[in-house]
Amino acid sequence: xxxxxxxxxxxxxxxxxxxxxxxxxxxxxxxxxxxxxxxxxxxxxxxxxxxxxxxxxxxxxxxxxxxxxxxxxxxxxxxxxxxxxxxxxxxxxxxxxxxxxxxxxxxxxxxxxxxxxxxxxxxxxxx
Numbered sequence: 001x002x003x004x005x006x007x008x009x010x011x012x013x014x015x016x017x018x019x020x021x022x023x024x025x026x027x028x029x030x031x032x033x034x035x036x037x038x039x040x041x042x043x044x045x046x047x048x049x050x051x052x053x054x055x056x057x058x059x060x061x062x063x064x065x066x067x068x069x070x071x072x073x074x075x076x077x078x079x080x081x082x083x084x085x086x087x088x089x090x091x092x093x094x095x096x097x098x099x100x101x102x103x104x105x106x107x108x109x110x111x112x113x114x115x116x117x118x119x120x121x122x123x124x125x126x127x
Contacts, residue, residue, distance in 0.1 A: 003051070008036055012044050013053065022057050022067035022084070022093040057093055059086045060118050065093040084114075087121035094121075 015031055016023065023031070025041060045066050048054040057065040065084075083096040093116075100115055 016068045022065035024063050057084045084116045086118045089124035
């Protein structure tokens with residue numbers, strides 16, 4: 001049975017779809033015109049991840065970011081196979097197109113991975 005779509009879910013989903021970069025909980029809160037409590041926002045974001053609408057990125061600073069990948073990132077939301085980049089200057093987190101390749105010993109199976117690179121983005125490098 002499909003889940004009921006609430007107004008709060010629609011607002012957050014639209015926000016994620018409009019953004020070019022992943023957003024942290026604080027970033028989402030700052031962009032919302034309507035104030036939602038922290039627990040509701042986390043609950044909605046976790047549901048989006050469970051339902052495959054968005055993916056969670058745990059950055060090198062320990063914060064969680066959420067994104068809806070562009071179509072060229074077509075991947076399994078449980079073990080998405082692309083890189084993420086976090087700019088240490090502007091704090092922007094974005095998906096980097098392309099697949100990640102690695103070799104594991106025989107018998108190993110990957111269920112999930114989170115690969116994030118950090119440094120300065122193109123815009124901040126030019127400053």
